[in-house]
Amino acid sequence: MLNINLGKHLWRRVTKKKEANRMVAMDAKAEVFWMAFKSLPKKERLSVIERLLKDKEFKEDLIDIAILEQRYEEPSRPLASYIAEKKS
Numbered sequence: 001m002l003n004i005n006l007g008k009h010l011w012r013r014v015t016k017k018k019e020a021n022r023m024v025a026m027d028a029k030a031e032v033f034w035m036a037f038k039s040l041p042k043k044e045r046l047s048v049i050e051r052l053l054k055d056k057e058f059k060e061d062l063i064d065i066a067i068l069e070q071r072y073e074e075p076s077r078p079l080a081s082y083i084a085e086k087k088s
Contacts, residue, residue, distance in 0.1 A: 053059050
């Protein structure tokens with residue numbers, strides 16, 4: 001039993017480390033993209049933004065993120081009460 005638990009523990013550590021490495025790589029790519037974007041002249045930055053906003057799915061995601069940020073401090077409520085309110 002001890003060996004199985006130790007194996008599970010090691011597996012979790014390796015899995016977490018791999019995930020952390022992936023996140024570091026993603027952050028690095030995001031940082032490179034951000035620095036490149038910020039180095040563009042204003043007209044070219046606006047052109048990139050216009051292209052991004054033409055993508056319907058990206059635009060919806062951006063709106064969702066903005067709403068979440070705006071409403072972050074609002075108190076939460078149970079899902080059941082929300083569903084009951086919508087049904088009435």
